Amino acid sequence: MKATEKDICEERCFHPQAICLARAGMLEDRTIQELAEMFKILGDPTRIKILHALSKQELCVCDIAETLGMNQSAVSHQLRTLRSARLVKFRKEGKEAWYSLDDDHVITLMCQGLEHISHDGRR
Structure with missing residues (x-):
């Protein structure tokens, strides 16, 4: 038996009740x-680093760039992507642009991901 065949049903079968429950709980395509x-x-990885840095405190673009050892232009590009996904928000203070996480859901996402990769002694 091939390795790829071990993870499929050896016989074609259906479980109507399970299928019905699975379909009823399906998310909409847009979601x-x-x-x-x-x-x-x-x-x-760069965006994860930025989010992790921002999970500690609000930072200006200069501070994020210095923390990550990147130039401001590269950091700014990543921040625009994170902002468009509503993962970070910013405010202007004079000539400085300050960034923070958009809300606590972002921290929850990060924590859940970290918990998942570290359970079962993998890390």
Whole structure:
């Protein structure tokens, strides 16, 4: 038996009640697309670093760039992406742009992800 065949049903069968429950609980296509896009945005290591830094405190773009060892232009590009996904927000104070996490849901996402990758002694 091939390795890829071990994780499929050996016999074609259906469980109508399970199918009905699964279909009843399905998300709308638009919601699925939005969720996939958010996870795609969270799938970038630089963005994770930025979010982690902002989970500690509000930072200006200069501070984020220095913390990550990047130039402001590269950081600004990533912040625009995070802002369009409503993961961060910003405010202007004079000539400085200050960023913070949009809300507590962002911290929850980060914590849940960290918890998931570290359970079962994987890390």
